Amino acid sequence: MMAIPACTGCKSLSIATALACLLFVFIVDADATPPKLSVDSEIATAGFYRLNWDPPAGQVELQESTEPVFRDPAIRYVGHDSATLISGKPDGQWYYRIRALGGTHTGDWSNTVAITVNHHSLVRALLFLSLGIIVFFATMLLVMRGPGGVK
Numbered sequence: 001m002m003a004i005p006a007c008t009g010c011k012s013l014s015i016a017t018a019l020a021c022l023l024f025v026f027i028v029d030a031d032a033t034p035p036k037l038s039v040d041s042e043i044a045t046a047g048f049y050r051l052n053w054d055p056p057a058g059q060v061e062l063q064e065s066t067e068p069v070f071r072d073p074a075i076r077y078v079g080h081d082s083a084t085l086i087s088g089k090p091d092g093q094w095y096y097r098i099r100a101l102g103g104t105h106t107g108d109w110s111n112t113v114a115i116t117v118n119h120h121s122l123v124r125a126l127l128f129l130s131l132g133i134i135v136f137f138a139t140m141l142l143v144m145r146g147p148g149g150v151k
Contacts (some may be wrong), residue, residue: 003151005127030144032058033061034097034098034099034100034107034108034110034111035053035054035056035099035100035105035107035109035110036054036110036111037038037051037052037053037056037096037097037098037111037112038053038112038113039050039052039096039113040052040053040090040133041050041115042114042115042116043115043116043118044089044115044116044117045118045119045120047086047087047088047136048085048086049085049115049117050083050084050085050086051084051086051096051098051113052082052083052085053081053082053110055080055081055082056081056100056107057077057081057100058080058100058101058102058103059081060078060080060081060098060099060100060101060102061075061078061098061099061101061106062075062076062077062078062084062092062096062097062128063076063096063097063098064076064086064095064096065093065094065095065096066092066093066094067095068095068112068114070095070097070112075099076096078101079112086115086135089117090117091117091118091119092116092117093114093115093116093117094114094117094136095111095112095113095114095115096113096115096117097109097110097111097112097113098110100120108148
């Protein structure tokens with residue numbers, strides 16, 4: 001939390017300074033609780049996942065890292081939304097955290113969320129494709145034959 005020099009160490013404060021200090025403390029304390037970050041699935045096999053958070057009053061900054069200690073994080077989002085959809089990540093472990101951004105201060109970091117991206121295997125994808133082709137041709141055959149019992 002930032003301190004205002006006029007609020008600390010002064011024995012006599014003017015009413016305006018005291019009100020400014022109280023207002024500052026109220027605003028900082030209101031945003032002091034970091035947003036709660038959550039994910040729709042901890043293991044992503046479909047190629048995408050959704051991150052959600054409780055929206056604070058202002059903007060948020062979402063960071064992404066391949067390490068839980070965020071040594072070299074990338075900023076994935078800055079804005080007012082309360083969720084984002086992530087896609088296109090290669091297999092591996094991904095970590096996310098979020099914080100509120102204010103005009104003159106930033107909030108504390110939220111909880112860290114870990115997501116394991118583990119795409120379907122090529123064999124499974126080809127199996128799905130084969131089943132889709134079979135269903136497609138079976139449907140086309142039924143449509144081309146028409147109703148069987150009508151004369």
